[in-house]
Amino acid sequence: MNRRDFIKNSLLAASGAVLLSGCTFKTAGHKVSGGVTTAKFKNIDVSMLGFGAMRLPTDKNGVIDDALNKKMVQRAIESGINYFDTAYMYMGGKSEKAMGDALKKYDRASFNLTTKMPVMMLEKEEDVERIFNEQLKRCQTDYFDFYLVHCLNKHNWENTKKYNVIPFLEKMKKEGKIKYLGFSHHDTPELLQEIIDYYDKWEFVQLQINKLDWKTCRGEEQYNIARKAKLPIIVMEPLRGSALANLNADATKILKDYNPNASAASWAFRWLAGLDGILTMLSGMTLPEHLEDNIKTFTNLKQLSEEEQKIYDKAIQAHLKTQAIGCTSCRYCECPVGVNIAGIFSLYNQYKQDNTGMGKKGFISHYEALRESERADKCIKCGLCKTKCPQKLNIPALLEKVDKEYKQLKGA
Numbered sequence: 001m002n003r004r005d006f007i008k009n010s011l012l013a014a015s016g017a018v019l020l021s022g023c024t025f026k027t028a029g030h031k032v033s034g035g036v037t038t039a040k041f042k043n044i045d046v047s048m049l050g051f052g053a054m055r056l057p058t059d060k061n062g063v064i065d066d067a068l069n070k071k072m073v074q075r076a077i078e079s080g081i082n083y084f085d086t087a088y089m090y091m092g093g094k095s096e097k098a099m100g101d102a103l104k105k106y107d108r109a110s111f112n113l114t115t116k117m118p119v120m121m122l123e124k125e126e127d128v129e130r131i132f133n134e135q136l137k138r139c140q141t142d143y144f145d146f147y148l149v150h151c152l153n154k155h156n157w158e159n160t161k162k163y164n165v166i167p168f169l170e171k172m173k174k175e176g177k178i179k180y181l182g183f184s185h186h187d188t189p190e191l192l193q194e195i196i197d198y199y200d201k202w203e204f205v206q207l208q209i210n211k212l213d214w215k216t217c218r219g220e221e222q223y224n225i226a227r228k229a230k231l232p233i234i235v236m237e238p239l240r241g242s243a244l245a246n247l248n249a250d251a252t253k254i255l256k257d258y259n260p261n262a263s264a265a266s267w268a269f270r271w272l273a274g275l276d277g278i279l280t281m282l283s284g285m286t287l288p289e290h291l292e293d294n295i296k297t298f299t300n301l302k303q304l305s306e307e308e309q310k311i312y313d314k315a316i317q318a319h320l321k322t323q324a325i326g327c328t329s330c331r332y333c334e335c336p337v338g339v340n341i342a343g344i345f346s347l348y349n350q351y352k353q354d355n356t357g358m359g360k361k362g363f364i365s366h367y368e369a370l371r372e373s374e375r376a377d378k379c380i381k382c383g384l385c386k387t388k389c390p391q392k393l394n395i396p397a398l399l400e401k402v403d404k405e406y407k408q409l410k411g412a
Helices: 003-015 065-080 094-101 128-141 154-162 165-174 188-196 218-228 249-258 264-273 288-296 306-320 341-354 359-366 383-386 397-412
Strands: 020-024 036-041 044-047 049-052 083-085 112-117 144-152 176-183 206-207 232-234 276-286
Touching: 036 276, 044 276, 049 065, 049 288, 065 094, 083 276, 094 112, 112 128, 128 144, 128 165, 144 154, 154 165, 154 188, 165 176, 176 188, 176 232, 188 206, 188 218, 206 218, 218 232, 249 264, 249 306, 249 397, 264 276, 264 288, 264 306, 264 397, 276 288, 306 359, 341 359, 341 397, 359 397, 383 397
Parallel strands: 049 083, 049 276, 083 112, 112 144, 144 176, 176 206, 206 232, 232 276
Antiparallel strands: 020 232, 020 276, 036 044
């Protein structure tokens, strides 16, 4: 595999990371009217495929490709997608403006715009209002349809209470600047229950639910807590970063032998479609190919049959045998000295899973294509990345592991 093909495959895998949210077919009802399947939320229809803006298309310098993004947004709207999800910190703080630029020509009532309060960045109570007003300006809107308290773990939940975030957002609701208020959760089922019990006016919750995390990361427990609370669920990381879109060779063969025309990502989405309480599935679509594959899946979205469930279970078990590092490429870690954490882990996972034909020489070649300043051996072990990682990975130790294996392969 040449470098161009490898990079393309890597992007396809990474963008497959889909966030799923919402109400389920069973509780909310669903319909298809010449476009993607929708679910009912209160009195509105929400597309079950959401356009996630955490992994927007970029040029060779890593700058958002606004022209391509606008074309993809147009294609999304034409297909019936009406849920667009961004956040203050996505794409290095550039995502909200990019989405505002792309959406401003459309009737504001024709789509749902979502963003989030970055409570991890708050230093004083005044920051809450400042950031919210900045978000309105960036997104070029007078209101947000769905608004979340972002990335709640124990530390961020304490910040939420310390800086009176909820009272401020309630005020914004009364002023018509927020329609629906919820939160995204990145911690234990116990903390999830605490947050739900603390405030009885949450209208939805965003959770990390996917086939890989269902048992191993207590995903099923969190799902059940949300269902008991009757909160519609927005699912993030439905593909566990790129993992479920980029299965290893054995797992891929199992799925392709059964249905050669179905992408690995489509299996993951359809598995989620079988869960009650799902409202929308957010997908970070970096390339037009991602968007087209997702539109195909979500047009008349069908959950897996009993036979397909068994096939998918078998494929996941095959994949788990070679799972290396559970990184989702969210890039929340942002190394202060510039180590390309997500890029390194993506390379390592694809080498270990042997799902791109990379091999040892390919891993060495692609790893050495990184700038020297971005490589694993430049980690200073400050530990800042560990505090930001939603997956709770011991990133410095994992970087050390990758560096050690690279040097062993290089010397072999």
